[in-house]
Amino acid sequence: MEDNIIKEEILSVLNENDWQMKIKNLMNVSSESEIEIEVKSITQADSNDFILVKLLVNGQGSLFAFDLNYNQSDNIVEVIASEDITEAEIRNNKTSFDISYWSYNITYSQLSNMYEKKIIKVPDMQRGFVWSKLQASRLIESILMGLPLPSIFLVQIEEEGRKKYLVIDGLQRITAINSFIKNRRLPNSTLKNNAGFALSGVNQKFNGKTFDELDSEGLADNLELNTINVIEFKQSSPYTESAIYQVFERLNSGGTSLTSQQIRNSIYYGYFNKKLNQFSEKYISQYFSQSANLNLMNSELVLRTISIFDLIRNDGGIDSFSTVGSIVYKNLQNDTAEKYHIEYKKSERREMLREYEEKIDNLFNDLLISLTLAKKILEDDAFKRYIGKTDTFTTRISPILFETIIVTLMLNLNKYSEEELLSKKERIRTKYKELFINKSEDQNSDFELFFTQGTGKRDNISNRITTMQKVFFND
Numbered sequence: 001m002e003d004n005i006i007k008e009e010i011l012s013v014l015n016e017n018d019w020q021m022k023i024k025n026l027m028n029v030s031s032e033s034e035i036e037i038e039v040k041s042i043t044q045a046d047s048n049d050f051i052l053v054k055l056l057v058n059g060q061g062s063l064f065a066f067d068l069n070y071n072q073s074d075n076i077v078e079v080i081a082s083e084d085i086t087e088a089e090i091r092n093n094k095t096s097f098d099i100s101y102w103s104y105n106i107t108y109s110q111l112s113n114m115y116e117k118k119i120i121k122v123p124d125m126q127r128g129f130v131w132s133k134l135q136a137s138r139l140i141e142s143i144l145m146g147l148p149l150p151s152i153f154l155v156q157i158e159e160e161g162r163k164k165y166l167v168i169d170g171l172q173r174i175t176a177i178n179s180f181i182k183n184r185r186l187p188n189s190t191l192k193n194n195a196g197f198a199l200s201g202v203n204q205k206f207n208g209k210t211f212d213e214l215d216s217e218g219l220a221d222n223l224e225l226n227t228i229n230v231i232e233f234k235q236s237s238p239y240t241e242s243a244i245y246q247v248f249e250r251l252n253s254g255g256t257s258l259t260s261q262q263i264r265n266s267i268y269y270g271y272f273n274k275k276l277n278q279f280s281e282k283y284i285s286q287y288f289s290q291s292a293n294l295n296l297m298n299s300e301l302v303l304r305t306i307s308i309f310d311l312i313r314n315d316g317g318i319d320s321f322s323t324v325g326s327i328v329y330k331n332l333q334n335d336t337a338e339k340y341h342i343e344y345k346k347s348e349r350r351e352m353l354r355e356y357e358e359k360i361d362n363l364f365n366d367l368l369i370s371l372t373l374a375k376k377i378l379e380d381d382a383f384k385r386y387i388g389k390t391d392t393f394t395t396r397i398s399p400i401l402f403e404t405i406i407v408t409l410m411l412n413l414n415k416y417s418e419e420e421l422l423s424k425k426e427r428i429r430t431k432y433k434e435l436f437i438n439k440s441e442d443q444n445s446d447f448e449l450f451f452t453q454g455t456g457k458r459d460n461i462s463n464r465i466t467t468m469q470k471v472f473f474n475d
Helices: 002-014 017-027 085-090 108-116 133-144 171-181 211-216 221-225 241-251 260-267 271-287 290-294 297-314 329-349 353-381 399-411 418-422 425-434 446-450 458-473
Strands: 035-044 050-059 062-071 076-084 098-107 152-159 162-169 227-237
Touching: 002 017, 002 035, 002 050, 002 062, 002 076, 017 035, 017 050, 017 062, 017 076, 098 108, 108 171, 108 221, 108 227, 133 171, 133 221, 162 171, 162 260, 171 221, 211 221, 260 271, 260 297, 260 329, 271 297, 271 329, 271 353, 290 297, 297 329, 297 353, 297 399, 297 458, 329 353, 353 399, 353 418, 353 425, 399 458, 418 425, 425 458, 446 458
Parallel strands: 152 227
Antiparallel strands: 035 050, 050 062, 062 076, 098 227, 152 162
């Protein structure tokens, strides 16, 4: 009976508008949303004045657990701990894998239809296709001749309540088969017209012909009716994006293995990943070869930069940044991609996609402003290493310089105007060159000290940013 009285007292306090707003802020849900509060337990503390209360609060698709101290004499409630149960469901921290797998055959026609209906998911398909037309043609020729192909590996996922599949190994084959059956240009075709896919460099019986032409001649039966083996995996636990990443990485052993960024691109879908690829393709592709861009090295460089920016920003800025320990870039990039993906999924549940997308838009807008400013000041030499002996710059950019310059500018965007920095352009260019020049015969340059060795050490990350701040902002 006494517990029921205490429960009513606590709920009375928590239902007040100020407390409702505080709880909503802690849950990061909109102020207009309705929340449901359930008292799970009431425990008397050592002091008779304080009572430990455990709550579950549901609102806008999110479920939070709260631990409260309730001072009965003063009727004051204090939050001492909170946990996002929704995120805990998404990010399950189990350490062992529970994976089931099975094998079956499907026809090439079925495989093509599954991709066409987006049941088989290969995000940013055209960015990932690296085969030449000759390679694709010879694959189709092998099928037409009745030769078996290696198995395709798929991971079963659930998306919007429907069963779908992510490709671990088989991207090139699926793309080539679908393009030929549907008579579409190969994704990396340089043709300007809408011409489809005609075979080339193959047996004269098939050479120069499209699927429809072969079908009309009775030569396409093997492509429609023959089967390919599929090995399908389902990961029961832990069902998290980071764990799926590991499954991809361990099982991805085909002839053309996926890069780390291609795996992230397949798993961490959502608005952030879409903006990452769009930004990288538009503004960063110029710094990489075509094959490197197909392997998403441009997107990985931008993700790396955002990861370091977030790392420093979340520590309260460079002056508060912890210099103890090291980071592993690959793990940091995985964590960043997963973080924004989880935020995307949570914002969907809360019907707050617009707010999430605005946040991501602002991030990439700051990135673009910083990139544009760096190129205006350093021009063609932006992100390149200076060679003092020849008074020239390297032809290729340095990823570590790109990361450091962009992060430095993003951290200081609100402190200095573009006009102010451009007025100091020549001084900045001079100081930038000095990074690469030894201070004396016995002392390494700043570049050698902080940019080339132990790049993952947190003190070197800090030193790189503070060094670059001196280049851009210290007179």
